[in-house]
Amino acid sequence: MSAVLNTQPGAQxxxxxxxxxxxxxxxxxxxxxxxxxxxxxxxxxxxxxxRQYLDCLSAYSAxxxxxxxxAILAAMVExxxxxxxxxxxxxxxxxxxxxxxxxxxxxxxxxxxxxSGAEAVExxxxxxxxxxxxxxxxxxxxxEIIVCANNFxxxxxxIVGFSTDPDAYGHYGPFAPGFTIVPFGDYDAFDAAITxxxxxxxxxxxxxxxxxxxxxxxxxxxxxxxxxxxxxxxILDEIQTGLGRTGKLLxxxxxxxxxxxxxxxxxLSGGFYPVSAVLSNADVLGVFQPxxxxxxxxxxxxxxxxxxxxxxxxxxxxxxxxxxxxGAYFLDRLRALPGPVREVRGRGLMLAVELEPDAGGAxxxxxxxxxxxxxxxxxxxxxLRLSPPLIVTREQVDWACDQLxxxxxxx
Ligand SMILES: *Cc1c(COP(=O)(O)O)cnc(C)c1O
Numbered sequence: 001m002s003a004v005l006n007t008q009p010g011a012q013x014x015x016x017x018x019x020x021x022x023x024x025x026x027x028x029x030x031x032x033x034x035x036x037x038x039x040x041x042x043x044x045x046x047x048x049x050x051r052q053y054l055d056c057l058s059a060y061s062a063x064x065x066x067x068x069x070x071a072i073l074a075a076m077v078e079x080x081x082x083x084x085x086x087x088x089x090x091x092x093x094x095x096x097x098x099x100x101x102x103x104x105x106x107x108x109x110x111x112x113x114x115x116s117g118a119e120a121v122e123x124x125x126x127x128x129x130x131x132x133x134x135x136x137x138x139x140x141x142x143x144e145i146i147v148c149a150n151n152f153x154x155x156x157x158x159i160v161g162f163s164t165d166p167d168a169y170g171h172y173g174p175f176a177p178g179f180t181i182v183p184f185g186d187y188d189a190f191d192a193a194i195t196x197x198x199x200x201x202x203x204x205x206x207x208x209x210x211x212x213x214x215x216x217x218x219x220x221x222x223x224x225x226x227x228x229x230x231x232x233x234x235i236l237d238e239i240q241t242g243l244g245r246t247g248k249l250l251x252x253x254x255x256x257x258x259x260x261x262x263x264x265x266x267x268l269s270g271g272f273y274p275v276s277a278v279l280s281n282a283d284v285l286g287v288f289q290p291x292x293x294x295x296x297x298x299x300x301x302x303x304x305x306x307x308x309x310x311x312x313x314x315x316x317x318x319x320x321x322x323x324x325x326x327g328a329y330f331l332d333r334l335r336a337l338p339g340p341v342r343e344v345r346g347r348g349l350m351l352a353v354e355l356e357p358d359a360g361g362a363x364x365x366x367x368x369x370x371x372x373x374x375x376x377x378x379x380x381x382x383x384l385r386l387s388p389p390l391i392v393t394r395e396q397v398d399w400a401c402d403q404l405x406x407x408x409x410x411x
Contacts, residue, residue, distance in 0.1 A: 015048075033370055033377075040067030043389045043396055045375060053370070054400055056386045057377045061208075061240045061350070063271035064323075065313050066389040072270045075309035076302065084302040088294060098304035101311055105249065106262065108279035110286060113299035117239040117265035118154025120276035123293060124202070124261050125158060127278065128233045129178075130287040132199030136231055143199045146232075148184035152209035153202065153237055185215040187222045194226075200233040200261075205251035208240040211383040212345055212352035220255035227260070233284055235261040239276065240350070243267040244314050244390050247324030247348030254347065260284060270310035275303040319390040323348045326392050333401040334386070339408030342382075351386040352379070353404070368407040374400055 018036070035053070039046040043066055045053045058064060065072060079094065086092045099111050112127075114120045125145065132138040147153075149164045160168045161175025169175070180198075182189040184207055201223065207213040227234040236259035241251035243264060252259055261284055265276030278285060297303070314320065327348035334344040334351065340359035346352055355362060362378030369376050369384075379385050388396070 033366060033375065035370055035375065042066040043392050051373070053373050053375045054388065054396060055375055056388050056400065057375060058387050058389050059271050060266065060377075061243075061245050061387055062266035062269070064244050064267035064390045065270035065310060065317075065319065066391045067271065069270050069310075069313055071313050072272055072306060072309040075305050076272055079302050079305035082301075085297065085300045087296055088299065092301045092304075094301040094304035094308075095299060098299070098308055101308050102277065102279070105311060105315065106264075106279055107258075108262070109282045110280050110284075112278040112280075112285050112288070112293075113303065114265075114276045114278070114295050115274040115297050115303070116154070117263070117276050118156045118159055119295065119298070120239065120263045120265055120278050121153045121202070121237060122156055122158050123278050124200075124235050124263055124280075124284075126293060127280070127284050127287060128200040128235065128261065130292075131233065131284045132197075134287055135283060136199060138197050138199060142197045144178055144180055144195060144197045146180045146182055146190060146193050146198060146201045148203050148207070149181050150184060150207055150210040150213070151202075151204065152207070153204075184210070184213060185219055187219055187226075190223060191226060194230055194232065198230065198232050200235050201227060202235045202237065204237045205241045205255065206246065206347060206350060208350065208385075209379060211354065211380045212350055212385060214345060214347060220252070220257050224255075224257040233260045235259065235263065237263045239263055239265040243311075244320040244323050245348055245350050245387065247320065247327050249315075249320055251347070267314070268310060269303070269306045270313070272310070273303055273306050275307045275310075277307075314390070317391070322392070323390040326390075326394065326397055327351065329394060330386070330397045330401070333397065334404070337401070337404055337408055341408065346386075349387055349390055349392065353384045353386065355382045355384065357382055365407060369403055372403045372406065374403045 036048045037045045038048045043055055045055045102108060102111055112123055114123055129143045132143040133140060147162045153159045158176055160172055162179035162181060163169045164181060180193045182193045224234060236252055238250050248254055260281050262279040269275040330351055331346055334353055340356040341353055342356050343354040362382050362384050365384060366376045366378050376384050
């Protein structure tokens with residue numbers, strides 16, 4: 001393969017050269033805001049010209065602990081100098097402490113570490129199907145999993161096959177069968193979709209990518225009860241909602257329930273490295289025998305050391321409580337915003353401002369906020385998602401609201 005770059009270095013600025021290289025060599029599967037970040041610290045990001053921005057995305061909640069948290073960085077450097085990867089063919093000394101910390105924090109009885117969030121979802125799907133056949137006695141290849149419309153569980157083939165977003169699934173088929181899609185938040189639709197072959201319900205506690213959509217109150221407690229009655233494994237995808245984002249360690253705590261299987265990722269490494277995990281009761285992950293599932297990098301020593309530090313700072317530095325109090329304060333202030341705001345919603349620091357459909361589209365507003373030093377991601381056309389690192393202060397929330405107010409009232 002020979003890459004021919006249609007550029008003449010020197011004949012243009014470094015910036016336009018960089019943009020052209022990205023356009024020509026990079027696949028166009030993202031449409032980033034026109035800002036080039038070179039450095040991050042805490043809630044702040046800095047572009048290549050040294051301009052400072054408040055990060056209101058936190059890498060989709062992977063950087064809950066703030067950028068380049070010094071304690072996580074130190075753990076990473078220390079471990080990287082000793083041992084990074086053994087594969088699971090050998091044991092390593094970082095695994096047991098990682099399991100113990102995670103189990104102590106979450107109450108998990110079994111843990112299976114992977115890398116990306118999508119891999120954790122795929123792992124859970126494999127585990128509950130196997131559990132369905134071996135423990136529940138579902139006829140071979142008949143297992144059904146109920147999922148929700150407007151879900152987001154990742155980008156792998158198995159997962160996009162049960163997405164309802166044409167961008168996510170279009171022209172990627174054929175897909176794996178065995179998934180039934182019901183509306184999110186609709187208990188009766190869930191109940192009606194259950195068959196004797198239903199092995200699991202896979203659901204996000206709050207639908208993040210769908211635009212921060214909360215279920216009606218009482219939904220999850222009824223779901224929990226029904227799953228128990230029918231022997232259905234409740235799988236909560238907490239890859240985005242988990243690890244403090246909503247003001248609790250896990251979003252399930254707001255509902256007063258416990259999932260049978262919980263998926264975490266993103267902030268499990270504080271943004272330093274891809275680390276995800278499937279947490280379960282003893283039954284479901286208990287189905288895997290040696291050789292039946294794996295990952296070369298899953299649960300490697302570097303990942304384990306980073307994850308332990310990421311979990312430690314999250315709890316020891318009060319980030320979860322801060323997410324609860326700053327989130328409530330932020331939500332209150334957002335409710336007072338002027339301009340073309342249709343709805344404000346969220347829980348903890350997982351917040352969204354839905355704009356009127358004729359307000360020009362959320363991306364326009366993201367660009368206006370960028371000009372004022374605030375980086376925000378639009379979702380679903382008209383919604384601004386606001387999810388700063390969990391260390392955000394009251395002054396920073398005030399500042400963010402002032403910027404939002406300024407752009408929204410200038411219409
Ligand atoms: C981000 C996300 C995933 C996928 O995680 P990746 O690390 O991008 O594969 C899955 N589920 C939810 C709810 C997410 O937000």
